[in-house]
Amino acid sequence: MNMLRINPFKELDSFFDVQRRALADRDASFSKDWSPRVDIVESDESFVIKAELAGIPKEDIKVEVDNKILTLSGERKSEVTDEKHHRVERFYGSFSRSFSLPETIDEANIKAESKDGILTLTLPKQAPQETLKKIEIH
Template sequence: MTMIRFNPFRELDSWFNAYNRSLANQGKENPLSADWKPSVDIVESDKSFLIKAELAGVPKDDIQVQIDKNILTISGERKSEITDEKHHRVETFYGSFSRSFSLPENVSEESIKAESKDGILYLTLPKHEPKEKLKKIEIH
């Protein structure tokens, strides 16, 4: 027999989370949608940076990756799957998302590669040697 520990605050916590979501979504068309930020991991190796963004349920056609003025932005939308059926719990965020990151000077913007696999977006940002910005001026 398995013993389950009683937690009287579990349902209360769930109710508060739903309440906070509803406050965040006041005035929006779908009360169950919200702006959300997917989780992101950034890993650095000797040759590149790897950005992994959790985008489960977002088709790759609904994801945009752009670079503007040395800022990498991942954006898109997870469309709601809510139907007219009775839902007992909805914890998945739906709606638009956007994450932006400043790129280091040693990233080769022209060589960035993107792949979407199993609900994860993989961005590989190869490194290059930064151009020398310090120019020594000879005094005559």
């Protein structure tokens, strides 16, 4: 006769492990800064940066250029309430991404558009300026 050992607490232990992991994941998504994913494409006329910012109103997004550094920053506000949440995987909180701009960018004509959760920045190139200066001798 084979004896079968039963651990009545095995399922309960497994349940609590799942709950502990879920709480740790949820807490991590609140406490970490996060960075939106971006695509950067270059053409002859411009650079285009597309950033995934789903669920963030354009009023909560800042785009700044300072000393040839383009910075995207903002905040995704938490939607977690006192209701029973089964899974929280999206990141919440502040974000910031910075990019060094090439000298050829026309900073005065950068355009930004937010549509369907994608922020699109168009950074036009300016015509190369002549660096050689001729001095006339009198």
